[in-house]
Amino acid sequence: MHLRDEDVSYTYEWEDNLDVGVNLPPKTSGRLSRNLRFRGFSLYRRLFGVVFVTNIAVLVAIYIKAEANAKQLGQIAIANLFVAILMRQDYVVNAFFTACCAAPTSWPLWIRCILGKVYSIGGLHSGCAVSGTMWLLAFSVQATREVMANQRTSAPTLAVTYTICALLIGMLLFAYPQFRSSHHNTFEMTHRFVGWATIALVWAQVVLLSNDYREPTQSLQQALIRSPPFWLVLIMNSSIILTWLRLRKVPVRAEVLSEHAVRLYFDYTETKPGHFTRLSTAPMLEWHSFATISEPGKSGYSVIVSRAGDWTAAQIADQPTALWIRGIPCYGVVRIVPLFRRVLLVATGSGIGPIAPVVFARRMPIQLLWVAPAVRKTFGDDLVDSLLAAVPNAVVHDTSERGRPDMVRLTYRLVQEFSAEAVVIISNKPLTEKLVYGMTSRGIPAFGAYGTLERCMVSRSVNALASRMQCHSLISPWILAYFLNILTLLGHLHILYARARSDFSDIPVDTSILYIGYVCTPRADTESMSSV
Numbered sequence: 001m002h003l004r005d006e007d008v009s010y011t012y013e014w015e016d017n018l019d020v021g022v023n024l025p026p027k028t029s030g031r032l033s034r035n036l037r038f039r040g041f042s043l044y045r046r047l048f049g050v051v052f053v054t055n056i057a058v059l060v061a062i063y064i065k066a067e068a069n070a071k072q073l074g075q076i077a078i079a080n081l082f083v084a085i086l087m088r089q090d091y092v093v094n095a096f097f098t099a100c101c102a103a104p105t106s107w108p109l110w111i112r113c114i115l116g117k118v119y120s121i122g123g124l125h126s127g128c129a130v131s132g133t134m135w136l137l138a139f140s141v142q143a144t145r146e147v148m149a150n151q152r153t154s155a156p157t158l159a160v161t162y163t164i165c166a167l168l169i170g171m172l173l174f175a176y177p178q179f180r181s182s183h184h185n186t187f188e189m190t191h192r193f194v195g196w197a198t199i200a201l202v203w204a205q206v207v208l209l210s211n212d213y214r215e216p217t218q219s220l221q222q223a224l225i226r227s228p229p230f231w232l233v234l235i236m237n238s239s240i241i242l243t244w245l246r247l248r249k250v251p252v253r254a255e256v257l258s259e260h261a262v263r264l265y266f267d268y269t270e271t272k273p274g275h276f277t278r279l280s281t282a283p284m285l286e287w288h289s290f291a292t293i294s295e296p297g298k299s300g301y302s303v304i305v306s307r308a309g310d311w312t313a314a315q316i317a318d319q320p321t322a323l324w325i326r327g328i329p330c331y332g333v334v335r336i337v338p339l340f341r342r343v344l345l346v347a348t349g350s351g352i353g354p355i356a357p358v359v360f361a362r363r364m365p366i367q368l369l370w371v372a373p374a375v376r377k378t379f380g381d382d383l384v385d386s387l388l389a390a391v392p393n394a395v396v397h398d399t400s401e402r403g404r405p406d407m408v409r410l411t412y413r414l415v416q417e418f419s420a421e422a423v424v425i426i427s428n429k430p431l432t433e434k435l436v437y438g439m440t441s442r443g444i445p446a447f448g449a450y451g452t453l454e455r456c457m458v459s460r461s462v463n464a465l466a467s468r469m470q471c472h473s474l475i476s477p478w479i480l481a482y483f484l485n486i487l488t489l490l491g492h493l494h495i496l497y498a499r500a501r502s503d504f505s506d507i508p509v510d511t512s513i514l515y516i517g518y519v520c521t522p523r524a525d526t527e528s529m530s531s532v
Contacts, residue, residue, distance in 0.1 A: 022409040027441040043114070047123030048130075055080065055131035059138060070146050070153045071213045073139040075229050078202065080132030082232040087125040089239040090327045096121055097274070097331035105341045105364075109421065113445045116336040116422070133168045140165055157208040160201055167198045185286050199237060206230055243327040247283060254319030257380040260307050261350060262316045267300035268325070273357035274335030277303065280324040286311065291354035292329060295386070296361065304379070306350035333449040337424055338363055340445075344420040346411055346435065348372060351426035352379070352387070359390045367418040368394035369411065371404075407431060408438035415444055422447065 058076070062068045086092055100118040103111070140161050146153035174190045206229045207220070214223035224230045253265040264279075271277070271292040278287045288311060290303040305315050334354045337343050346369045347355045359368055368391045375398050376384050388394055395414065397405060415423060425435050425448035432448040439446035 022406075022413045024409060024412055024438075025442055028443055029441075042120065043117040044120040044123040047120060048127040051124060051127030052131055055127075055134065059134070068142070069213075070139055070143040070157075071209060073135060073142050074205070074209055077132050077135035077139050078206070078229040078232050080128040080135055081202070082236050084125050084128035084132055085236050086239055087121060087128070090243060090330045092239075093121075094328075094331050097335050101335055101339055103339060105339065109445070112339045113422070116339050116445070116447055118336065119333045119449055130172070133165075133172065136161070136165055136168065152212050154208065154212050157205060157212055160205045160208060164198055164201050164205065167194050167201070170194060171198075188286060196240075199233075199240065202233055203237075206233055246328060247324065247326050249322050249324050252320055252323050254315075254321075255380075256316065256319065257304075257383075258374075258378045259316070260378050262305050262319060263302050263380075263383075264305060264315070264320070264323070265300060265302045266325075269301075269329065270294065270299065271301040271329045271357075273337070273361045273363075274331045274333075274354075275301075275329035275357075276332045276354070277301075277329050278326050279303070280326070281311075281314075281320070283324040283326065287326065288312070291332065291334070291357075293353060293356045294360070295357070304350050304353040304383075333447060334358055334424060334426070336447060337366070340422040341365070342419055342421045343367075344369065344411065344414050344418055344423045346371075346407075346423060346425045346427065348407075348427040348431060350379075351428075352383075354426050355424075356383070356387065359387055359394075362390060365418075366391065367414055367420065369397070369414055370394065371397040371399060371407065373400040374398065407435055411435055411439065412442070412444075415439070421445070424448070 055076075062073075096118055100115040103115050105112070140158070143153045143158045143161055145151075147155055147158050171191060171194050174187050206227065207224065210223040210227045210230065211220050214220060248268075250266060250268045255263045255265065257263055266277075271294045273294065275292045275294075276289050277292050278289050280287045290305065292301040292303055294301045305312050307313050307316055332354065334357075337345070337358050342365045344367045345355045345358065348371045350372075352370055352372070355368065355370075359366065368387065370387070372378065375396055384396065388396070395410075397410075399405075411423060411425075414420070423435070423439050423444060423446040425432050425446060427435065427448070436446045436448045
């Protein structure tokens with residue numbers, strides 16, 4: 001049932017438990033089927049699978065025909081790395097979000113739900129990054145053969161290639177989920193500095209390889225101008241430099257909300273609902289991502305920094321007067337809200353940061369569920385009163401007074417009462433996983449971005465599958481996870497076929513989970529995760 005805006009008027013009497021008496025409907029399919037559909041076959045994994053399987057197919061075809069030389073393999077490797085890097089460029093990310101979120105609400109729900117998963121384009125980044133490394137290894141094998149046979153590839157080219165391979169493999173190892181989560185700063189510095197070194201070596205490789213394969217009557221300059229990898233690397237390099245050209249130190253005004261949080265105000269630019277920005281006190285060492293809060297009629301924006309680690313604690317204890325900013329404000333998952341007619345926004349703790357600008361903008365009918373301890377004491381009366389003024393019937397659940405509710409039941413209740421078309425969730429990793437899965441498995445479109453959670457979700461479902469196969473001790477969950485990518489194409493076709501044969505509104509829409517490890521969409525570190 002859909003209600004007009006003027007007909008919607010909810011008054012919540014504060015019961016002891018708002019989730020009491022809520023009967024959840026049964027999930028739509030069996031446990032194994034649900035795990036594969038809503039976890040193993042997320043859009044992120046489908047995109048990764050399409051890219052990876054396509055590259056594997058091309059590689060197999062090339063080796064069967066035995067026609068490719070080192071130059072051709074190198075061109076394919078650089079093309080993959082070009083896409084991988086470009087998919088993390090701020091302007092490219094914003095372009096994807098702008099295009100996908102321009103769809104009108106009159107379009108079928110299933111199409112809008114697919115477009116709403118735009119933050120899963122990180123699958124293209126990771127798929128091309130892994131595929132590029134695979135092609136570079138194939139190039140190394142072919143180049144070694146050519147050097148040993150005294151063919152066109154030279155020894156210096158081969159030496160540079162070996163170095164690049166070692167650096168890329170090292171980057172992949174540092175990006176391993178468990179290491180990345182526990183040593184995020186080390187990962188970030190490794191990814192940045194090793195990445196820059198790799199780009200420099202790729203330049204050397206392009207020049208050397210072009211020199212190796214140029215015709216005797218052709219100069220090196222002519223060979224480079226006619227070489228596609230040269231232009232790809234030039235664009236790739238420019239996209240990286242462009243972000244750092246916008247590095248600047250800007251003044252900031254701090255408002256301490258409590259011992260747990262501080263609100264930072266900036267005036268150097270304007271932001272829109274769904275934007276996030278990167279802050280740092282040491283720009284060459286670490287960056288922290290935070291959602292921006294813009295309020296209609298007020299210039300600039302603010303961010304809420306909650307205590308989640310050493311860096312955030314330092315900002316609360318010693319409020320900064322200036323911070324480093326890099327790049328431009330970039331869109332995140334909350335940008336998808338305008339795709340839907342009626343939306344339930346769910347936030348816990350400082351997850352209210354990304355949600356707040358959407359509430360203040362009032363672009364469509366929304367309902368707000370905010371669950372946090374000591375809400376006014378922690379975040380201040382101004383923020384809470386502003387949110388309640390924008391959404392008078394918002395449900396603000398203070399866990400310090402009423403305890404923790406059953407979030408799945410409470411969310412489902414509000415979805416039904418508000419006739420919400422979709423749910424957008426900003427919370428910690430375990431709870432976001434639980435809510436997204438709890439809603440999507442019951443046919444309710446739900447979206448949530450939560451760091452490295454997709455890898456955790458995949459590991460759990462793959463571990464369960466491996467246990468059933470009685471091979472957990474023999475097969476690494478990640479080997480099995482990558483094997484699932486081959487099945488991704490079949491899974492995608494099956495889902496599209498099911499939608500084509502059924503009423504779209506009755507088919508559960510699986511939600512893609514932001515893979516922070518390899519994304520071009522908003523990326524948060526372990527300290528600022530709760531604020532993104």
